[in-house]
Amino acid sequence: MPPTQWTRAGVAALVVLALSLAPVALSPFLIQFLINLFMLAALAESWNIIGGFTGYASFGNVAFFGIGAYTTGVLLTVLKWPFALALPASGLLAMAFAALVGIPILRLKGHYFAIATLGVAETMREIVYNLKITGGGTGLTMPITKSALPFFYLMFGILVAATAINWWLSASRFGYGLVAIREDEDAAMAMGINAALYKTAAFALSGAFAGLVGGVSAYWITFIDPDGVFKVIITIQMIIMAVFGGMGTVVGPLLGALVLASVSELLSTQLVSLAELFNGLIVILVVLFMPKGLAEVISKREFSLRTLARNLREYRM
Amino acid sequence: MALLEVRGMTKRFGGLAAVSEVSFDLQGGEILGLIGPNGSGKTTLVNLVTGALPRTAGEVRFRGGSIHGLSPHAIGRLGVSRTFQIVKPFRNLTVIENVMVGALFGSRGGAPSLAEARRRAEEVLDFVSLSHRAQTAADGLNVPERKRMELARALAMRPAVLLLDEVMAGLNPAEIDAAVALIKRIRDRGTTLIVIEHVMRAIRDLSDRIMVLFHGEKLTEGPPVEVLNNPEVVSAYLGRRYAERAGA
Numbered sequence: 001m002p003p004t005q006w007t008r009a010g011v012a013a014l015v016v017l018a019l020s021l022a023p024v025a026l027s028p029f030l031i032q033f034l035i036n037l038f039m040l041a042a043l044a045e046s047w048n049i050i051g052g053f054t055g056y057a058s059f060g061n062v063a064f065f066g067i068g069a070y071t072t073g074v075l076l077t078v079l080k081w082p083f084a085l086a087l088p089a090s091g092l093l094a095m096a097f098a099a100l101v102g103i104p105i106l107r108l109k110g111h112y113f114a115i116a117t118l119g120v121a122e123t124m125r126e127i128v129y130n131l132k133i134t135g136g137g138t139g140l141t142m143p144i145t146k147s148a149l150p151f152f153y154l155m156f157g158i159l160v161a162a163t164a165i166n167w168w169l170s171a172s173r174f175g176y177g178l179v180a181i182r183e184d185e186d187a188a189m190a191m192g193i194n195a196a197l198y199k200t201a202a203f204a205l206s207g208a209f210a211g212l213v214g215g216v217s218a219y220w221i222t223f224i225d226p227d228g229v230f231k232v233i234i235t236i237q238m239i240i241m242a243v244f245g246g247m248g249t250v251v252g253p254l255l256g257a258l259v260l261a262s263v264s265e266l267l268s269t270q271l272v273s274l275a276e277l278f279n280g281l282i283v284i285l286v287v288l289f290m291p292k293g294l295a296e297v298i299s300k301r302e303f304s305l306r307t308l309a310r311n312l313r314e315y316r317m
Numbered sequence: 318m319a320l321l322e323v324r325g326m327t328k329r330f331g332g333l334a335a336v337s338e339v340s341f342d343l344q345g346g347e348i349l350g351l352i353g354p355n356g357s358g359k360t361t362l363v364n365l366v367t368g369a370l371p372r373t374a375g376e377v378r379f380r381g382g383s384i385h386g387l388s389p390h391a392i393g394r395l396g397v398s399r400t401f402q403i404v405k406p407f408r409n410l411t412v413i414e415n416v417m418v419g420a421l422f423g424s425r426g427g428a429p430s431l432a433e434a435r436r437r438a439e440e441v442l443d444f445v446s447l448s449h450r451a452q453t454a455a456d457g458l459n460v461p462e463r464k465r466m467e468l469a470r471a472l473a474m475r476p477a478v479l480l481l482d483e484v485m486a487g488l489n490p491a492e493i494d495a496a497v498a499l500i501k502r503i504r505d506r507g508t509t510l511i512v513i514e515h516v517m518r519a520i521r522d523l524s525d526r527i528m529v530l531f532h533g534e535k536l537t538e539g540p541p542v543e544v545l546n547n548p549e550v551v552s553a554y555l556g557r558r559y560a561e562r563a564g565a
Contacts, residue, residue, distance in 0.1 A: 183407035192422035
């Protein structure tokens with residue numbers, strides 16, 4: 001590894017160490033905040049695999065989150081499985097589902113793909129609504145656990161794994177294949193990349209992490225219903241965080257999650273609707289001032305009125 | 318046995334036959350020039366041979382084995398690569414990364430490591446004289462440089478057969494001379510080429526044989542001087558009256 005990579009690996013190791021010791025010193029409120037932050041960041045990193053690296057803007061990743069949540073929910077409460085088995089099942093089922101729906105819908109591009117994924121998520125919500133085993137519209141209630149610590153470490157572990165996968169994508173043959181597909185799929189195929197397989201694998205990987213997060217989240221909040229875990233806004237949040245931080249980068253989604261989680265926490269103590277207004281504002285400002293995200297701004301200091309002017313010109317606003 | 322054999326290749330878009338009953342052989346080590354007026358089916362033929370378009374009828378054999386029905390990536394990996402007439406750079410990647418993708422996925426005999434792919438990409442960039450732009454984002458290249466990068470990406474795949482779709486369009490005379498010399502060096506390194514070009518001087522200097530397409534059909538095939546002086550070819554390009562006057 002070159003020296004800069006060693007430095008980065010060192011910084012990453014320190015952050016991981018500090019965060020894993022954090023619960024000792026932190027108040028319950030801050031621990032709850034961190035669990036929420038880890039959840040959002042892991043979701044953003046998982047979306048980044050298909051949306052950022054592969055360039056397929058999925059508007060339906062909440063389907064995998066919801067499937068994960070319901071898998072854990074049903075296995076825990078109805079079939080009485082231990083959580084240690086229910087959680088991996090959540091990841092696997094969401095992954096299998098992503099691969100299965102991915103095969104047909106990943107043939108679509110751009111807007112068509114976005115709409116199809118949106119449709120998949122809405123359809124899943126309706127299905128779960130109408131199934132008996134999921135409790136339908138009443139939802140499922142899980143046993144309450146006393147300590148928040150297991151959730152802290154589980155969410156953190158999933159986040160670290162999701163980030164590690166993104167890091168691997170940024171420096172591997174598989175990752176280059178995905179990026180080539182994002183940049184020009186026809187050229188990528190002509191150059192020997194099995195685009196259909198690569199896209200499906202990326203979608204499945206993205207689904208697996210969203211499913212795991214969904215599983216932990218379900219047990220953590222103890223109650224799930226179709227409207228709650230298949231909310232479109234969850235996908236939108238993933239996209240905003242990844243876009244804000246920098247799509248297709250490793251640290252981008254982390255930065256995006258950190259900023260968004262912090263600001264909406266601060267704002268929502270004042271007024272809930274203010275936090276949502278902020279989300280909308282962020283999207284507009286990011287697209288105008290820093291289309292490549294926060295990570296790019298920090299590393300290249302590319303934030304200026306000139307960027308704004310150029311973007312206004314390019315997008316003919 | 319010819320390296321590449323194309324038999325009865327046909328592509329219809331609705332009622333229109335873009336390519337109709339085209340057959341030809343490509344011998345190992347040769348440069349086959351492919352010419353024809355705009356819309357005569359040259360690029361469609363490339364798309365058919367490389368699997369980018371499904372064919373209506375016909376067959377392609379590479380090294381004696383049928384490659385019909387294989388997807389573009391599989392054909393690319395077997396050793397048949399191409400460039401695109403309208404270049405398709407990976408815009409947000411640097412030039413060297415663009416070429417690395419070719420090295421990573423194209424080559425037969427197992428995937429190289431990233432470091433090995435980078436080394437091969439450097440070598441290819443040096444070969445096409447684009448090393449000085451290695452760290453530039455592909456988006457920042459001018460048109461001639463983009464064409465050369467497109468060529469470099471295809472070369473990094475270490476192809477046995479390379480189909481070049483108008484890599485000289487938009488180049489000035491000096492650049493064309495350089496491109497002709499480069500393509501000859503590619504052949505000398507052991508790659509067989511099909512070269513589509515509108516620049517007649519270049520195609521004459523380059524080709525061992527020339528094949529002419531007209532309205533999707535093969536008009537003729539043969540040595541450059543013979544083909545380019547063929548009245549039928551002249552009239553296909555310039556109209557019958559011009560051909561008659563030139564003949565008179």
